[in-house]
Amino acid sequence: MSSANSDTAPASPGTFLIQKERTRFFGLTLDECIKTFFGGNAVVAVVVLGLITLFLFREGADFFGQNRESLRVYRQAGLEYVDIMRETERDHTALTRYLFDIRLQALKALTADGLSVAEANAKLAAFDDFSYAYGDAVLNVRGLVSDLTEAASAIKTKANVADDRRIERDQYLAAGMTAEAAAVTVEDVDFATEVKAITGTLPFYKDELTNFGTELERVVTELPVLPVPEVQPRLERFRQLTRQYVAGFPDNVERLENWDQFAPVPLSRSFTSFIFGTQWLTASFWQDWYGVVPLFVGSLMVSTIALFIAVPLGVGAAVYVNQIASPREQRFIKPFIEFISAIPSVVLGFFGIAMLGTALRAMSQWEAMSWVPGFPFAERLNALTAGCLLAVIAVPTIFTLAEDAINNVPRAFKEASFALGASRLQTILRIIVPASLSGIVSAVLLGLGRVIGETMVVLLCAGNRIAIPDFTEGLAAFMQPVHTMTGIIAQEMGEVVRGSIHYRALFVVGLLLFFIALTINFLAQKIVRKYRISVG
Amino acid sequence: MVTSSNFQSTTAPMDSSATTTGRPAPKASAAAPAPGIGRTLIDIDHVDFYYGAKQALFDVNVKLEEKRVTAFIGPSGCGKSTLLRCLNRMNDLIDGTAIRKGSIKIRDVDIYGRDVDPIELRKRVGMVFQKSNPFPKSIYENIAYGLRIQGRNKKSDLDEVVEKSLRGAALWDEVKDRLHESGLGLSGGQQQRLCIARTIAVSPEVILMDEPCSALDPIATAKVEELIHELKKEFTIIIVTHSMQQAARCSDKTAFFYMGQLIEYDDTKKIFMNPSNPQTEAYVSGRFG
Numbered sequence: 001m002s003s004a005n006s007d008t009a010p011a012s013p014g015t016f017l018i019q020k021e022r023t024r025f026f027g028l029t030l031d032e033c034i035k036t037f038f039g040g041n042a043v044v045a046v047v048v049l050g051l052i053t054l055f056l057f058r059e060g061a062d063f064f065g066q067n068r069e070s071l072r073v074y075r076q077a078g079l080e081y082v083d084i085m086r087e088t089e090r091d092h093t094a095l096t097r098y099l100f101d102i103r104l105q106a107l108k109a110l111t112a113d114g115l116s117v118a119e120a121n122a123k124l125a126a127f128d129d130f131s132y133a134y135g136d137a138v139l140n141v142r143g144l145v146s147d148l149t150e151a152a153s154a155i156k157t158k159a160n161v162a163d164d165r166r167i168e169r170d171q172y173l174a175a176g177m178t179a180e181a182a183a184v185t186v187e188d189v190d191f192a193t194e195v196k197a198i199t200g201t202l203p204f205y206k207d208e209l210t211n212f213g214t215e216l217e218r219v220v221t222e223l224p225v226l227p228v229p230e231v232q233p234r235l236e237r238f239r240q241l242t243r244q245y246v247a248g249f250p251d252n253v254e255r256l257e258n259w260d261q262f263a264p265v266p267l268s269r270s271f272t273s274f275i276f277g278t279q280w281l282t283a284s285f286w287q288d289w290y291g292v293v294p295l296f297v298g299s300l301m302v303s304t305i306a307l308f309i310a311v312p313l314g315v316g317a318a319v320y321v322n323q324i325a326s327p328r329e330q331r332f333i334k335p336f337i338e339f340i341s342a343i344p345s346v347v348l349g350f351f352g353i354a355m356l357g358t359a360l361r362a363m364s365q366w367e368a369m370s371w372v373p374g375f376p377f378a379e380r381l382n383a384l385t386a387g388c389l390l391a392v393i394a395v396p397t398i399f400t401l402a403e404d405a406i407n408n409v410p411r412a413f414k415e416a417s418f419a420l421g422a423s424r425l426q427t428i429l430r431i432i433v434p435a436s437l438s439g440i441v442s443a444v445l446l447g448l449g450r451v452i453g454e455t456m457v458v459l460l461c462a463g464n465r466i467a468i469p470d471f472t473e474g475l476a477a478f479m480q481p482v483h484t485m486t487g488i489i490a491q492e493m494g495e496v497v498r499g500s501i502h503y504r505a506l507f508v509v510g511l512l513l514f515f516i517a518l519t520i521n522f523l524a525q526k527i528v529r530k531y532r533i534s535v536g
Numbered sequence: 537m538v539t540s541s542n543f544q545s546t547t548a549p550m551d552s553s554a555t556t557t558g559r560p561a562p563k564a565s566a567a568a569p570a571p572g573i574g575r576t577l578i579d580i581d582h583v584d585f586y587y588g589a590k591q592a593l594f595d596v597n598v599k600l601e602e603k604r605v606t607a608f609i610g611p612s613g614c615g616k617s618t619l620l621r622c623l624n625r626m627n628d629l630i631d632g633t634a635i636r637k638g639s640i641k642i643r644d645v646d647i648y649g650r651d652v653d654p655i656e657l658r659k660r661v662g663m664v665f666q667k668s669n670p671f672p673k674s675i676y677e678n679i680a681y682g683l684r685i686q687g688r689n690k691k692s693d694l695d696e697v698v699e700k701s702l703r704g705a706a707l708w709d710e711v712k713d714r715l716h717e718s719g720l721g722l723s724g725g726q727q728q729r730l731c732i733a734r735t736i737a738v739s740p741e742v743i744l745m746d747e748p749c750s751a752l753d754p755i756a757t758a759k760v761e762e763l764i765h766e767l768k769k770e771f772t773i774i775i776v777t778h779s780m781q782q783a784a785r786c787s788d789k790t791a792f793f794y795m796g797q798l799i800e801y802d803d804t805k806k807i808f809m810n811p812s813n814p815q816t817e818a819y820v821s822g823r824f825g
Contacts, residue, residue, distance in 0.1 A: 318639050328629075412669035417729070419626060420682040420738060421659035430685065 017274060053514070060511045063504035068270035068289060070501060074287050076197040076261055082148045084255055085205060089145055091245055092138045098241070099131045102226075102234050109228040121432045126224040137215040140208050148198050153286060159189045195261055198371055206253055213246045249436040274508060280466045280488070282502050290505040292512065296381070297484030301469070302462060305387025305451040305478060306394050306451045307501030311444055313391070314398030318440075320404040321399075323428055334403075341396035348389050357385045357461060364479070374476030379463055383482045386462035390454055394447040405431060407437020442524035449520040453513065462487060485509050545635070545692050559633045577772050578623065578676040583638035585618060585632070592618045595638070600789075602824045605764060605773045607781060607787035607804065611819070616776045622659040623774065624645075625654040643725060647699040659686070660753070662735035668727035668749040670719035670734070675702075675711050678719045678730060679760045682738035699739050705733035706763050725756025732763065736771070743767065745775040780820055784808050 022029045028036065074080055103124060110120035165186045170180035220239045226232050266482040277291015321333050364375040374384075409432050417427040433440070463481020466488070471477045489506050495505040543547065565631040575808040585593035593615045595814060600606050608616035608806075618627070622640060626632040637639070639646050649658055659682075670678050679698045696716070702708040707729045710723070718729055728748055735743055745764075749757040764773060764786045777783050783790050800807060800816040811817045 190785075251653050410669070412665060412667060413671055415626065415629070415665065416669045416671065416734075417681070417685075418629060419624060419658055419663035420685065420734065422685045423655055424679075426685045430681070431671055 011189055015308055056507060056511050056514060058237070060504060060507035063290075063501065063508045064267060064274070066268045066501040066504060067274065068265055070288065071265045071270060071273065073156060073159055075263065075265060076191040076195070077159055077189075078148075078152045078191075078198040078261070078281070079156060079197055079287055081195070081256065081259055081261075082145065082152045084252065084259065085141075085145050085148065086250070088209070088252055089128055089138060089142050089407055089494045091151060091248075094142075095241060096131070096135050098238055099134060102231055103127060103131065105234070106226055108230045109231065114516060123227045127226060130204050130219065130224045133219050134216070137212055137219065141205075141212050142480050144201065144205060144208060147226075149286070151198055152195075155189065155191070155194045156287075158187070158194075159191075161189055162189050171220035191261065199256075199259075202253075202256055206258070208498050209253065213249055216242055216246055267530075268520050274505070276320065280467055281484075282492070290501070290508075292485070292509060294466050295483055295485045295488050295509065296512075298462065299458075299484040299486070301383045301478060301482055302387045302390055302458055302484060303448060303451045305384060306390035307444065307448060308449075309388060309391035310394035310398055314395045314443070314447065315440055317395075317399050318402035319428060319433070322403050323432060324424070328465065337399050338396055341393060343392075344394060345454060345456040346460070348392060349457045350456060352385055352389045352461035354379065356388060357381050360385055360388070377476075377479040379479070379481050381461050381463040382480055383462060383469070383478050386458045387478070389457045393454055393457065395450045397450045398443045398447040401443030402436070402440045403441060405436040408439065410436045418444075430488045438527050438530070442528045443522040445520050445527070449517050449524070452520070453517055454484060458484045459487040459490050464491065485513050488515075541772050562658070573601075573603045575602045576600070577642060578642070579641040580619070580622075580726070581639050583622070583640060584636045585615075585621075585622060585627075586632075586634050586636055588632040592796055594621075596793075596796075596798045597638075598791060598798055598801050600649045602770070602772050603768060603770075603773060604788040605768050605786055606789045607783035608776045608791050608793060609778075609783050609819070610793035610799075612716070612778075615796040616791075616793045617746055618776060620663075620746055620808065623742070623744055624658050624663055625662065626646075626658075628654055634677060659738055660740050661742045661744060662738065662740035663733050663744040664728070664746065664748045666733055666750055668724060668731050668751070669770060670722070670727050670730050672718065672720055674716045675719045675722070675730060676715040679734050682734060686738070690788065701733040701737040704736050704767070705729045706759065706766070708732055722793065723756070724760060725752050728752060729763065732760070732767075740771065742772045742774065745773065747776050747778060750778060757782070778806070780822075792819060794819070 013428075025033055040488045094200050106124060106127070107117075107120050110123060111117060115123070129348050165184055169184040169186060171182050172178075172184065193498050220430050223235055223239060226235060274290055276293060276294055277289055278293045279289040279291045281289040317333070317337060319451055321330055325333060361377060363369055364372070364377050377384075413431050414427055415433055422430070462484055464483045464487060465481040466483045469477035469480040469482060489510055492502070498504065556643075576599040580596055580598045580600070583593055583596045584591060585596075596615075596619060608620060610616050621627045622635065635648055640648060642661070646652070671681060673681070676694075676698055679701050680694045683689075683694055683697060698714075699708060702711065707726060710726060711730075714721075719727065722730060724789075728751075732748075733745075749760050752760065761782065765773065767773060768788075775787065788806045789801065790804045790807040792799045792807065792811075792815075794815055800811055800813045802812070806812075807816060808820055809818060
């Protein structure tokens with residue numbers, strides 16, 4: 001009450017007393033203190049997330065500069081040049097493999113006809129002569145490429161040594177030790193002259209290539225007649241492929257002629273070589289490649305398998321528990337499934353190595369299972385094993401969230417459906433599931449987020465082979481070992497030199513994972529918000 | 537209302553013999569134009585109903601007539617909704633419910649009989665709920681749903697039924713331009729009429745209405761009541777209501793329930809003007825309930 005008020009209305013004993021002295025801490029009332037405390041907690045959470053993001057960016061961002069530098073040396077030291085030459089040799093190897101495959105098919109057909117292996121091999125003698133001649137033709141080219149490989153890597157080593165020395169000198173200078181700094185001799189590499197030795201072999205390479213081409217042409221004019229007629233068309237196809245291959249030689253030479261040692265490497269090249277690079281090759285004597293594709297594909301494959309298994313299981317269980325199960329079953333099943341998420345993933349991974357991998361492989365070797373694509377497989381640890389275990393991890397997430405979504409469908413929908421003469425199954429499939437679909441989809445997305453970020457299980461069970469599986473084998477690709485984005489960070493982070501390009505590459509992989517997880521969560525939230533049913 | 541006087545009310549649940557002896561022969565005196573009007577359609581015969589151990593209906597005995605509107609009135613918890621839900625076996629969805637004594641017959645078929653498929657029953661006995669509950673689908677699909685679950689998916693067939701049902705529910709003119717918009721976008725009264733349209737689309741014989749207007753404003757209520765008048769030409773309607781004015785306005789027959797017992801069942805006019813039971817009189821005159 002203000003004094004002005006008491007002037008107009010004289011205070012009486014029963015006056016309107018609503019003022020009270022409040023306890024204050026640092027000038028804040030208790031209510032304000034509580035508000036500050038909770039607000040402060042929220043701020044800390046936001047700040048920590050911000051710091052993590054910032055740290056990831058700071059550590060990762062330098063990667064692209066360093067990678068660009070690495071690519072520049074790759075070009076200037078002539079490694080790129082030699083790799084162009086190597087393509088010829090590599091394609092020849094691929095063709096030889098095709099030839100082996102033909103032989104294997106023929107051999108299988110012959111032994112199936114009742115011949116012993118020795119007899120079959122004898123029948124294939126003419127073919128073997130042919131394939132030896134074909135394989136030997138490359139020897140001169142291979143020898144040349146091999147020599148040049150050594151030359152180029154010597155130049156690169158020199159450049160690396162010079163770089164190291166330069167850093168050493170700079171460090172001395174920074175520390176003020178001028179005498180020591182002067183003692184460090186830096187042998188600058190003159191890339192132009194050094195690489196002359198490599199590019200100078202071009203005329204010789206051209207000659208070799210011409211000879212090689214003629215030799216191949218000569219070899220394939222006279223195709224051997226296989227004892228198995230049905231394989232003969234493949235041999236015809238092989239001849240065609242060889243001719244195409246030889247016809248590509250001039251292109252190869254042209255690329256070598258147009259190769260510019262000092263063409264600048266754009267920064268975008270550094271970026272694309274990471275995002276679209278198909279090789280993750282570290283600590284190589286030749287050239288390190290940081291291409292994320294094999295890891296990304298690996299992560300994607302195990303996640304696909306996991307969701308393929310976990311979505312029907314999780315959603316099915318959610319529908320059952322919410323719509324069909326008796327209260328007693330509900331009380332039993334719900335905690336049981338939710339308990340799965342309490343199992344530490346390293347224990348699951350251990351189980352995968354010790355049990356599941358072996359069991360799956362044994363199962364794949366049963367005669368009765370041979371119709372499954374990719375069966376039988378030899379690798380115990382592969383994408384399938386890891387995917388199965390990840391499914392176990394995803395099921396509780398999907399189940400809990402989907403059950404929640406289904407539970408949110410108003411009972412009135414169910415009653416209305418029954419009152420129209422729908423059966424229980426019709427009600428579930430046509431009313432309950434569509435009405436909760438947004439919730440189910442977001443449950444699946446969050447399950448995916450859980451799976452793609454999971455590390456321990458994939459590290460232990462995915463087989464850790466850094467290569468894109470051979471998708472030409474169809475579904476069998478899923479039975480091959482893979483490596484994942486999470487797995488590679490866990491595996492390699494402990495061994496890299498801090499600040500090196502490899503270290504930073506791992507951070508960029510981490511960043512990529514972070515963004516994938518962020519996108520998934522964002523989408524899940526958006527779907528739930530957009531399609532939440534308004535109950536009229 | 538020709539046959540009305542033939543019905544006797546059960547004043548006390550124990551006094552069942554009085555009702556049994558006073559069974560009418562309504563068909564004999566029926567001279568109405570619509571076929572079957574006033575004939576006994578649903579025969580509720582001395583029913584005791586339980587939720588688990590708790591008895592909710594005590595010896596309810598009543599015959600409901602074809603192509604008439606019968607209103608169930610009574611204070612909350614008197615069992616009127618329970619009885620309504622017995623008629624299409626919606627109570628089956630609740631665990632532990634059972635009719636322990638008596639039977640309910642529709643056209644002389646015991647609907648709790650061993651061979652009865654509740655799904656088939658519910659196709660013949662439709663239901664409109666207290667809260668309008670259209671599915672989160674388009675207006676068209678809301679109505680087509682009842683047909684689709686029966687495997688009737690032919691477009692021309694569906695189009696025809698959708699239009700006919702919407703016209704039947706006096707909703708066609710309001711929604712004909714937005715059939716493919718969500719049913720949840722309609723106003724409360726329109727939603728309730730959509731639910732009625734959905735119910736008549738599967739052409740049931742009986743429509744059960746569980747307080748269909750309790751969530752509606754007076755104008756929407758008036759529209760639904762008008763609709764009930766129209767619908768009784770084709771359907772037998774049983775309506776549970778808390779509003780005595782509504783019962784008086786739109787029903788032909790009224791049953792008054794109290795504490796799980798049927799107190800009085802008679803012509804609506806009689807119930808409201810001159811009830812024979814003092815409890816009924818107390819309730820309809822607003823002295824309790």
